[in-house]
């Protein structure tokens with residue numbers, strides 16, 4: 249049986265999206281990390297935007313990127329509605345599990361290599 253998220257929480261304070269999976273696994277994804285891996289056609293077609301140099305002053309009025317909300321798409325995916333209006337990324341549960349970088353998943357990857 250495929251795993252699915254039991255609970256999905258947007259932790260505004262920590263800037264992370266936390267998922268408790270049906271198999272007891274827990275994942276936490278920083279918002280920026282998720283957005284950089286947005287699977288929609290627009291984001292995957294274009295080169296990732298370069299990180300601004302550290303010396304650059306923050307743009308006035310720029311809001312930190314965060315999801316306004318996240319909604320389940322059927323029984324297989326999560327759609328994230330970002331606060332900059334971007335919402336075409338459909339993150340399948342399989343994909344989200346691949347993106348998990350907790351110690352347990354990292355160890356599994358090491359094992360495979």
Ligand SMILES: [Zn+2]
Pocket residue numbers: 286287288289290291292334336337
């Ligand atoms: Zn996208």
Ligand SMILES: [Zn+2]
Pocket residue numbers: 273274275348349350351352353354
């Ligand atoms: Zn994990």
